[in-house]
Amino acid sequence: MTAIDLRLDGLQPADEHTAELADRIWPNHFESISRHNVGERSFIVAFDRTATWDYPNARNIVSFDVVRDSSQATYSLRSSRHATLAFAQNWLVNRGCPPDVFALTGDVIKPADEMTVRVEDRIRRSGTRLEVVDYLVMDGGDLDGWSMAVDREDEVLPVRVFLEELQPDQGTYTVREGAFADFAAAGDWLEERSTPLPEAPEYRLEAETLRTSAALSRTAAALPQSSTPVTTAATPVGPTQSPGRSL
Known part of the structure; x- marks a missing residue:
């Protein structure tokens, strides 16, 4: 640098x-x-x-x-x-x-994966939605640090932990966002780290949307494509024929 x-x-x-x-x-x-x-x-x-x-x-x-x-x-x-x-x-x-x-x-160092890019982009574009209330700085030989923030737009899981971890051998880092109901739950997780970081709901919804879009794309691609020209000539409607029904 x-x-x-x-x-x-x-x-x-x-x-x-x-x-x-x-x-x-x-x-x-x-x-x-x-x-x-x-x-x-x-x-x-x-x-x-x-x-x-x-x-x-x-x-x-x-x-x-x-x-x-x-x-x-x-x-x-x-x-x-x-x-x-x-x-x-x-x-x-x-x-x-x-x-x-x-x-x-x-x-x-560079972001290690797409999820890191997405989490950092969310922070950059969050305006004043996220208010940082606590943090642990990475310094010297530390391999991880975090920022704890309040999400002003989430009433259910308002406490967010943004965990940053270094991979010094690869020259990369990851950032993940966890969601908690209160400060006590977030503090307990940071102290123990015995379970995976609880994923924030924004990313679950985004993943579900991506899976749905992919499924719809695969379905559309699998539909048979007719090579027979479609006849567009109008058929007269008779007394026993319903309007709009073609023979």
């Missing part, structure tokens, strides 16, 4: 918050994960290499929203810390970044 470049040469902070934030940021401490530029605006996700020496369980993924005004020679800067990549991207999407532009940059 490469150090982030905020492209601030010749620009001054546009407000007090930006000035204070800029004083605390050393670009060389951050490694770029993904970036999207739109005109004078940049949406950046980076890894904070110094977080491992911060307080325990310090969030080490940071989102940056940089808005430059070359006509005024100023810039504004906002940032947010997260425990997992997709929630860092969600923060940027909520600030106007398109959800489909987060190509990973540099030598970073």
Whole structure:
């Protein structure tokens, strides 16, 4: 991964918050994960290499929203810390970044499978539906981490656990979403992990829809196709013949 470049040469902070934030940021401490530029605006996700020496369980993924005004020679800067990549991207999407532009940059680990891609895409596009309330950061030699969130649109299984696991030998990772009725159930599962992560209902419904579509496609393909031309000439309707019935 490469150090982030905020492209601030010749620009001054546009407000007090930006000035204070800029004083605390050393670009060389951050490694770029993904970036999207739109005109004078940049949406950046980076890894904070110094977080491992911060307080325990310090969030080490940071989102940056940089808005430059070359006509005024100023810039504004906002940032947010997260425990997992997709929630860092969600923060940027909520600030106007398109959800489909987060190509990973540099030598970073990749999603291991299609399910990981689907779960992360759900997080990115969730708006403010998912509120993170707890997390465990992956740091150093850790092979897994998680974010616990409340799904504001689910009254039955509102507590969601997004479990991230690394496969260092393959340079990949997986993300899975589990659904629970309350915090106690979610906490118990994270503590024990004696059963599979309870699958969120969204993916069961999606899988059922895909299976139904596939079955309908197979049925349509198996139907015999007639090679006999269809006669379209109209047949007069007689007194003993029902309208619309062909001979």
